[in-house]
Amino acid sequence: MASKIKKIAVFTSGGDSPGMNAAIRSVVRTCAYLNIECVGIYRGYQGMIEGDFKTLDARSVNNIINKGGTILKSARCDEFRTAQGRKKAYDQLTKEGIEAFVVIGGNGSFTGALLFTEEYDFPVIGIPGTIDNDILGSSFTIGFDTAINTVVDVIDKIRDTASSHNRLFFVEVMGRDVGHIALNAGVGAGAEEILIPEQNLGLERLLDSLKRSKASGKSSSIVIVAEGDKIGKNVFELKEYVEEHLPIYDVRVSVLGHMQRGGNPTCFDRVLASRMGVKAVESILEGKTNLMVGIRDTKLVLTPLAEAIKAHTEIDEELIRVSDIMTT
Ligand code: ATP
Secondary structure: OOOOOOEEEEEEOOOOOOOHHHHHHHHHHHHHHOOOEEEEEOOHHHHHHHOOEEEOOHHHHOOOOOOOOOOOOOOOOHHHHOHHHHHHHHHHHHHHOOOEEEEEEOHHHHHHHHHHHHHHOOOEEEEEEOOOOOEOOOOOOEOHHHHHHHHHHHHHHHHHHHHHOOEEEEEEEOOOOOOHHHHHHHHHHOOOEEEOOOOOOHHHHHHHHHHHHHHOOOOOEEEEEEOOOOOOOOHHHHHHHHHHHOOOOEEEEEEOHHHHHOOOOOHHHHHHHHHHHHHHHHHHHOOOOOEEEEEEOOEEEEEEHHHHOOOEOOOOHHHHHHHHHHOO
């Protein structure tokens, strides 16, 4: 693999997700394997603008594959949205002799990377690291599998208490724009209803479903609500609505929040991150740029960043059908 590139940077950006460390480790070790210098940039684009760099060798990423979060920290950086900010970042990178970078993040991070590479003709490759699984060009993003397993674990516990007290629980999970976490974790945990941003089931259908559930002899119910659910009521308003219209239910609410981002990554996320890190570095050395590494049908694929940021991935209609049948 003949390449002129001798120094590559890696950083994490936007919301953190479990498995980001495994991806950093993979990029660092692949560089070491190929005798390329690898520089870690701390705090995403903010650290790039400030020159917060540190050379990482193979040993500097020992014992992080199993850790959630990101050793390089993450940040949101408004200055990088400006041409001036990106110029500062470019100056810092060139001063350090960095010739390409791997960005691990979501849609926003890729949008910034694309602008940067268009302005400065700088080689970049993206690795999708976000729990939302909302990036076009990859069936899975790093962190999604861990997040849905975390949610399923919690719902299993909630179910224990729900069935002991004949209660109805509304459980809010992350997902402002997409319902992948809600749908997958909901099916996996056997939820009675799953409310997602992609579909407006309506309040009537929710009430009907809960009535049916009660009539069929179920003693407790769990309804998963994605943050961006289309009914447009938050979980607390839903609770009030149901209590008003179905007083037979004793309703409780649980908002899972940031715990969904934390925890040790699952084996799936660690393997995915390891594979994507290798592919990212090798792609740069092959002269490929402005691309995102993704996975489709178990194979790694490259998608132009411009495509990846165009839209969110669509919800799996087949899984919605499965969910409908399971809640009979
Ligand atoms: P997540 O999906 O977890 O939110 P993300 O990568 O989409 O991750 P954002 O906060 O949207 O997270 O973006 C991360 C950073 O990328 C921003 O703080 C900013 O520095 C940069 N960025 C986002 N959008 C743009 C843009 N339009 N132009 C330049 N930079 C951007």
